[in-house]
Amino acid sequence: MRLNMKKRLSLTLLSAACAVVLLASCGTEPPARESSDAPAQTQADGDALIEVQEGGDTQTFRSLTALTAVVPVVLTGTIEDIAPGLTVVASDEGDEYQTRWEHAVVRVRIDSVYKSEGVELGGKFAYVVVPLGGQSTDLSGEPIGEGPSTIKPIGDLQEGLPAGTRVVVATDVFSGAGDGYKYVNADAGAEPGAPLLHGNSPQTFSIEDGATRQLSGWDSTTYDQATAKLEKTFG
Numbered sequence: 001m002r003l004n005m006k007k008r009l010s011l012t013l014l015s016a017a018c019a020v021v022l023l024a025s026c027g028t029e030p031p032a033r034e035s036s037d038a039p040a041q042t043q044a045d046g047d048a049l050i051e052v053q054e055g056g057d058t059q060t061f062r063s064l065t066a067l068t069a070v071v072p073v074v075l076t077g078t079i080e081d082i083a084p085g086l087t088v089v090a091s092d093e094g095d096e097y098q099t100r101w102e103h104a105v106v107r108v109r110i111d112s113v114y115k116s117e118g119v120e121l122g123g124k125f126a127y128v129v130v131p132l133g134g135q136s137t138d139l140s141g142e143p144i145g146e147g148p149s150t151i152k153p154i155g156d157l158q159e160g161l162p163a164g165t166r167v168v169v170a171t172d173v174f175s176g177a178g179d180g181y182k183y184v185n186a187d188a189g190a191e192p193g194a195p196l197l198h199g200n201s202p203q204t205f206s207i208e209d210g211a212t213r214q215l216s217g218w219d220s221t222t223y224d225q226a227t228a229k230l231e232k233t234f235g
Contacts (some may be wrong), residue, residue, distance in 0.1 A: 024204035058147050061203055063231060064218060071204070072138055073197060074115035074234070075126055076227055077108040082158045085129055086196075090181045094219050097144055101134040102151050105189025106199060108167060111225070114234040119173055119195050119211045127190035128167075128199035129174045130157060161207065166223050168215060168230075171204035 054163035061067040068074045085105035089098055106128040113121060133150035137143050174196035190196060199205035206226070213222045 003135055003156055008091060019213070029162040064168075064170065064206075064221065064229060068115065068230070068233060071170050071172050072115065073119050073121070073126075073172065074168075074170045074230065075108075075110055075113045075121070076168050076223075076230070077110045077112075079106055079161050079167060080109045081107040081163065082154065082161060083107070084154060085189040087184040088181055088187050089184060097138050099134055099136045102132040102152050104130045104132055104157050105196070106130055106157075106161065106205075107189070108169065112230075114230050121195065123191065123194070125191070125194075127194055128169060128171075128197045128205055130158070130199040130205070131160070141160060162210075165210065166208040167215060168206040168223065168226050169197060169199070169204070170206070171199065174198050177234060 003110050083105050085103035087103070088101040090101075108126045108128055109124060110126055112122070132152050132154060133141055135149040135151055143149060187193070201217065206215040208215055208223040211223070215221050215223055215226055218226065
């Protein structure tokens with residue numbers, strides 16, 4: 001049984017994103033992105049350089065200012081808890097298999113909200129969705145495919161992101177399920193109806209290293225430096 005290329009590629013991309021987030025959460029510099037056959041495009045904007053890798057949705061921003069200019073949500077806070085989150089299931093009609101992506105939800109106690117365009121955060125917490133990995137199964141849930149599951153234990157994330165860790169969240173809302181996809185336990189790990197925020201990169205969900213005080217995804221930038229820049233940008 002062969003998996004179609006769309007789902008195999010999606011599973012590979014999400015597994016890579018999961019690995020980047022887990023590495024960043026442990027205070028390790030994320031690995032360089034692997035090269036692609038498709039060329040990268042760049043857009044200059046002052047001191048900002050946005051690199052868009054064709055064929056994927058990963059964007060690397062030269063500065064925090066460039067990122068916060070294009071995302072609808074910017075906030076700072078501290079991690080309070082990590083819980084199992086929603087499952088995304090992909091299966092086209094007539095398929096004999098399905099692909100499942102598991103997620104965790106990081107509950108962040110909000111310190112400051114700098115930007116919230118079209119997103120009603122409300123309450124004391126923000127909920128950030130972090131990918132744990134994926135697996136292809138038959139329709140009964142039995143694993144199939146060419147390789148083992150890429151799903152990481154949630155305990156690894158909990159160990160790497162202890163309560164009290166300070167974070168900068170500059171991201172967008174976790175989008176609804178598209179054609180051929182469905183959510184299972186969509187509100188798992190969050191208050192019912194609360195917006196879920198993307199946390200699939202060390203820049204959009206930037207984590208303070210407890211030893212160096214530096215933020216993941218931003219070279220030589222501390223949490224305090226980042227918050228000072230946000231105060232200057234947003235007032």
